[in-house]
Amino acid sequence: MNSTPFIEMKSIRKIYPDGTEALKGVDFELRRGEIVGLLGENGAGKTTLMKILSGLLPPTGGEIYVDGKRVRFRNPSDALRAGIGMVHQYFALVPPFTAVENILLGQEGAGDLSLLDLNKVRAKLSALAEETGLKVPFDTPIELLSAGVQQRVEILKVLYRGTDVLILDEPTSYLTPLEVEELFKIMRNLKEKGKAIVFITHKLREVLEISDRIQVLRNGEVTGKISTEEATPKKLAIMMVGKEVVPRVTRKEMEPGEPVLRVKNLKVMSDFNTLAVKGLSFEVRAGEIFGIAGVEGNGQSELVQAITGLRKPLEGEVWLKDTNVTGLGPKELYGMGLSHIPEDKTRFGLAMNFDLAENSILGRQWEPQFLQQLGRLNWNRIADFARYIIKTFNVVAPGIRTPVKSLSGGNQQRLLVGRELSKEPVLVVAAHPTRGLDIASTVYIRELLIRMRDEGKGVLLVSADLDEILELSDRIAVMYEGEFLGVGKAEELTREEIGLMMGGIRP
Numbered sequence: 240m241n242s243t244p245f246i247e248m249k250s251i252r253k254i255y256p257d258g259t260e261a262l263k264g265v266d267f268e269l270r271r272g273e274i275v276g277l278l279g280e281n282g283a284g285k286t287t288l289m290k291i292l293s294g295l296l297p298p299t300g301g302e303i304y305v306d307g308k309r310v311r312f313r314n315p316s317d318a319l320r321a322g323i324g325m326v327h328q329y330f331a332l333v334p335p336f337t338a339v340e341n342i343l344l345g346q347e348g349a350g351d352l353s354l355l356d357l358n359k360v361r362a363k364l365s366a367l368a369e370e371t372g373l374k375v376p377f378d379t380p381i382e383l384l385s386a387g388v389q390q391r392v393e394i395l396k397v398l399y400r401g402t403d404v405l406i407l408d409e410p411t412s413y414l415t416p417l418e419v420e421e422l423f424k425i426m427r428n429l430k431e432k433g434k435a436i437v438f439i440t441h442k443l444r445e446v447l448e449i450s451d452r453i454q455v456l457r458n459g460e461v462t463g464k465i466s467t468e469e470a471t472p473k474k475l476a477i478m479m480v481g482k483e484v485v486p487r488v489t490r491k492e493m494e495p496g497e498p499v500l501r502v503k504n505l506k507v508m509s510d511f512n513t514l515a516v517k518g519l520s521f522e523v524r525a526g527e528i529f530g531i532a533g534v535e536g537n538g539q540s541e542l543v544q545a546i547t548g549l550r551k552p553l554e555g556e557v558w559l560k561d562t563n564v565t566g567l568g569p570k571e572l573y574g575m576g577l578s579h580i581p582e583d584k585t586r587f588g589l590a591m592n593f594d595l596a597e598n599s600i601l602g603r604q605w606e607p608q609f610l611q612q613l614g615r616l617n618w619n620r621i622a623d624f625a626r627y628i629i630k631t632f633n634v635v636a637p638g639i640r641t642p643v644k645s646l647s648g649g650n651q652q653r654l655l656v657g658r659e660l661s662k663e664p665v666l667v668v669a670a671h672p673t674r675g676l677d678i679a680s681t682v683y684i685r686e687l688l689i690r691m692r693d694e695g696k697g698v699l700l701v702s703a704d705l706d707e708i709l710e711l712s713d714r715i716a717v718m719y720e721g722e723f724l725g726v727g728k729a730e731e732l733t734r735e736e737i738g739l740m741m742g743g744i745r746p
């Protein structure tokens with residue numbers, strides 16, 4: 240190892256305007272040609288630290304050095320000029336724009352580009368794509384591309400500015416196992432070219448596979464720095480949570496009861512006018528978790544939306560217990576005992592600018608318990624209820640008046656799950672309920688779903704995470720191109736069989 244690291248962050252502190260102390264004196268180094276995994280539970284301070292390195296946030300204290308020289312970034316452009324760029328936890332591309340348009344967006348002087356310049360840009364981009372292996376269609380609107388391809392556009396966008404340090408904040412959360420492998424290939428390639436990469440993830444398997452070194456944060460402090468060779472999942476878990484976590488949930492034998500959800504020959508169209516769900520029929524019974532596995536984009540979203548009232552089916556029926564609820568909206572369905580943990584919590588689950596109290600009753604504001612005379616909201620009751628959710632579901636938050644956007648991802652999800660599971664549902668529809676969550680929150684939410692099942696509720700689980708499906712489900716279906724390739728009892732299907740079916744190979 241040479242003496243001066245490329246990047247050095249020393250004693251970095253961050254106190255947010257609301258008083259939250261997110262970083263309490265953190266050191267971080269990065270060398271050219273290495274991949275450093277940054278681990279830590281939800282709210283540990285990973286994103287905050289990297290936002291400071293990429294000029295998006297000013298630190299409250301501490302110093303940053305690039306090649307041994309002290310720097311002060313006032314904004315992301317300053318950091319980019321120093322060669323540092325970040326790909327964010329949530330996609331920030333403009334959906335109807337093409338890849339080329341998105342990459343140019345925000346570029347200095349982009350407004351004055353002539354057609355000739357555009358052709359130059361395109362040539363430069365093609366060369367970069369060729370060199371890095373980041374192949375993307377340049378002229379297709381972003382919204383038509385899969386998550387994996389969108390991710391590549393994001394990375395290209397950062398590299399296009401000539402960055403030497405690439406920060407990837409949970410880049411794999413929305414990728415399929417195959418797309419993750421492709422991303423890793425690209426990362427290895429960039430590393431060989433001398434780029435330095437910071438890789439944030441919650442998946443230990445990934446960090447052990449791709450990184451050279453690992454640094455762990457807990458509660459805004461560094462709790463470990465270790466070379467990947469010496470790291471084991473156990474050691475990392477201890478650094479992250481202070482104790483060894485046993486990520487396996489236990490479940491008892493159950494005899495399922497009556498069907499609570501019946502789907503009959505359901506056909507659902509996608510936003511792009513294709514048939515996304517091609518005539519599905521199945522049941523979910525009381526006291527059962529029915530897991531739908533599959534690579535994302537095979538009709539799972541449309542299926543869930545049709546069942547939860549967010550999308551009108553083209554044909555077929557949906558029954559909740561003994562009632563035909565086909566075509567009813569979310570409000571009616573919630574009133575009949577549906578709980579929904581939606582896949583896109585920022586669009587359908589939470590109102591990010593609203594505070595905790597408001598979010599704790601979102602979609603439930605019609606319930607008599609939250610109303611007073613003349614149909615006005617009873618804010619005292621709502622405040623009590625929000626405090627109850629915070630306590631029962633271990634939401635870590637400064638108070639009930641905090642806007643939800645300033646909670647960590649794990650705490651946002653706990654709030655959402657708390658609201659949905661605290662209403663004595665008949666059926667719980669959970670779509671990717673633990674995506675982006677740390678180990679402790681993941682175990683916690685999986686245990687809650689098992690408890691729901693044990694209490695005799697029906698649970699429809701949709702997840703792209705095969706481990707999650709295998710751990711929770713009583714019965715499993717694999718969805719592929721709008722159909723079920725196989726449905727069976729969990730104990731009768733192997734991991735390999737399900738993996739093959741996810742790739743479209745019939746048993």
Ligand SMILES: Nc1ncnc2c1ncn2[C@@H]1O[C@H](COP(=O)(O)OP(=O)(O)OP(=O)(O)O)[C@@H](O)[C@H]1O
Binds near residue numbers: 255279281283287644
């Ligand atoms: N804009 C903000 N205002 C106030 N507090 C914030 C803000 N953004 C983050 N925080 C708080 O700072 C702490 C660190 O958050 P950060 O987002 O850096 O965590 P993280 O390690 O990236 O977590 P996750 O794994 O959930 O993404 C948390 O307690 C969080 O609630």
Ligand SMILES: [Mg+2]
Binds near residue numbers: 285328408
């Ligand atoms: Mg984060």
